Amino acid sequence: MSKILNVEHLGKTYKSGSKQLTVLDDISFSIESGETFAIIGPSGSGKTTLLGLCAGLDYADSGAVNLCGSDLGSLNEDERAQLRNKKVGFIFQNFQLLPTLTALENVVVPLELQGAKSPSKIGKELLGKVGLGDRLHHYPSQLSGGEQQRVALARAFSNKPSILFADEPTGNLDQDTGDRVIELLFELNQEADTTLVIVSHDLELAQKCKRILQLRGGKVVSNEVLIES
Template identity: 85%
Template sequence: MSKILNVAHLGKTYTSGSKQLTVLDDVSFSIDSGETFAIIGPSGSGKTTLLGLCAGLDHPDAGTVELSGVNMGSLNEDERARLRNEKVGFIFQNFQLLPTLTALENVVVPLELQGAKNPTKIGKELLGKVGLTDRMHHYPSQLSGGEQQRVALARAFSNNPAILFADEPTGNLDQDTGDRIVQLLFELNQEAGTTLVIVSHDLELAQKCNYQLRLRGGKVISNEILIEN
């Protein structure tokens, strides 16, 4: 099985006044294509920073990230953006929908930007899969938190990403709504054959993944197989 993500000796340090804050320290791991992978740890352990570096949203101070065989450090910003558009999907805790666009438009616009054929048809099919056929012409302000996250799910899978990064995908949702989102996320992921990387403090959610990486104080304290394929 090919590696979709290779992270080697990753480090990230921020300057705060006269102090240096090391957020990630010598983090290494790899993920096979099609795996589900959880990154867990307490607040401040470096989870979200690690996710951003893996997705090429930020630059490490040390180490390398290879995404789909490409060293992210060798790319300029335009090349990084192109690689993300082609290979990566995102789901965020705060949904990040465009408020002036309807649910359907939020899914369709990225497809149009990528030059997809029949983007409206694809958008409607995806919203149907997440149970929002009757809500697709509503704006984000007219949707509940769970409905907004379902739109975000549909959008994330719209470009058939090779890898999907989900940052606390249930963090702003109640238990029942969060459970439904998790179920949809894994169903869509299995159907699409996407590699799924979830950052979460929710241990129950993490247990659903094949692999689990545990961070504490910016360091890897465990990396274990939970479910054999």
């Protein structure tokens, strides 16, 4: 298997008044193509910051990230955006759907921007897979939290990403709804053979993945394989 994400000696600091706050300190790990990988740790451990650096949403202060064969440090903003559009999917805790677009439009618009053929057909198929075939023309405000996250799932897989980053995907959902969303996430992921990276404080969710990276205080405290190939 080839490495789809390789992180070497990554560091990130922020200014807090007159002080420097180290959020990530010398983080190194790699993820193989097709792997399911969880990043866990308490609040403030640097999980979301690490995800942002791995996905090219932010710049590291030290170290290197190679994503889908590209050294992110050598890419400008436009090149990073192009890489994300072609290779990367995202699922966020707060859904991030466009409120003025219907469920179908939220899935279709990214496909149209990428010049996909039959975007509406693809969108309807994906929404059908997540159980929203009868909600195509509903706006986010007309959908429950679980339904909104299922729209976000369909959108995340619409460009057939090589790697998908999910940041606390069940954080705003009740237990039963969250369980169903995770079930769908893993089903779609297996079907698409996508590399899945989940950031969560939920150990039960993390244990569904092949490997768990644990952070504490901005440092790696363990990198454990749970499921052998």
